[in-house]
Amino acid sequence: MPATNVDSRSIEIDNIDKWAxxxxxxxxxxKTVEILITDGKKKSCxxxxxxxxxxxxxxxxxxxxxxxxxxxxxxxxxxxxxxKCSQTLYALTILRAHGLSDTALQxxxxxxxxxxxxxxxxxxxxxxxxxxxQRLAGFVRRAVRRGFCLSDLPSLEDQVSDMDDKLFCCVLRxxxxxxxxxxxxxxxxxxxxxxxxRHELSLTHKTRLEExxxxxxxxxxxxx
Numbered sequence: 001m002p003a004t005n006v007d008s009r010s011i012e013i014d015n016i017d018k019w020a021x022x023x024x025x026x027x028x029x030x031k032t033v034e035i036l037i038t039d040g041k042k043k044s045c046x047x048x049x050x051x052x053x054x055x056x057x058x059x060x061x062x063x064x065x066x067x068x069x070x071x072x073x074x075x076x077x078x079x080x081x082x083x084k085c086s087q088t089l090y091a092l093t094i095l096r097a098h099g100l101s102d103t104a105l106q107x108x109x110x111x112x113x114x115x116x117x118x119x120x121x122x123x124x125x126x127x128x129x130x131x132x133x134q135r136l137a138g139f140v141r142r143a144v145r146r147g148f149c150l151s152d153l154p155s156l157e158d159q160v161s162d163m164d165d166k167l168f169c170c171v172l173r174x175x176x177x178x179x180x181x182x183x184x185x186x187x188x189x190x191x192x193x194x195x196x197x198r199h200e201l202s203l204t205h206k207t208r209l210e211e212x213x214x215x216x217x218x219x220x221x222x223x224x
Contacts (some may be wrong), residue, residue: 066123076128081117114159118156122160126217164218
């Protein structure tokens, strides 16, 4: 919730607790955490509100397998997936020692490692830093040197861009898509002969954080 609603946090938790009870569920407060999202580039920091009763406060949180920090950084997520993928490279080394062919190893790499690297990338890629992307590229280079990844495989950035385009096209085509409600309204005829784009959405003012959001990244992609 936005900072303007900070005083209503207890009421919101009570509403969730009531909804759970009405639906024969139980809100486990010991497994519920609170995270305060702040802009890490702002010098002035607002005072933090008191913690809620029975709910701990954390600086990082994992949502559907993606770890984000209270500064909207995904560096911890990059660390986690590189660590898990490194374990898979070790397993591939063992399989090679037992006679599995390079072709089969490369197939396993694409189906396991690449899938893990790109999981939910539409949501978190825009929040990566250049250092995060260099770490990912370094891991891929290591896999290429060890023969698990083909050298002509598209880079992660190219694969993410392709996945972004496919998802955005689905959102534009399907009026019932869950992300459709996040799109800005269509632009009105301004009378100018503008460069053709793949969408007719208005280019609204965006903040620095919105520039990292999937929807805004794709809306403005054609204008760069």
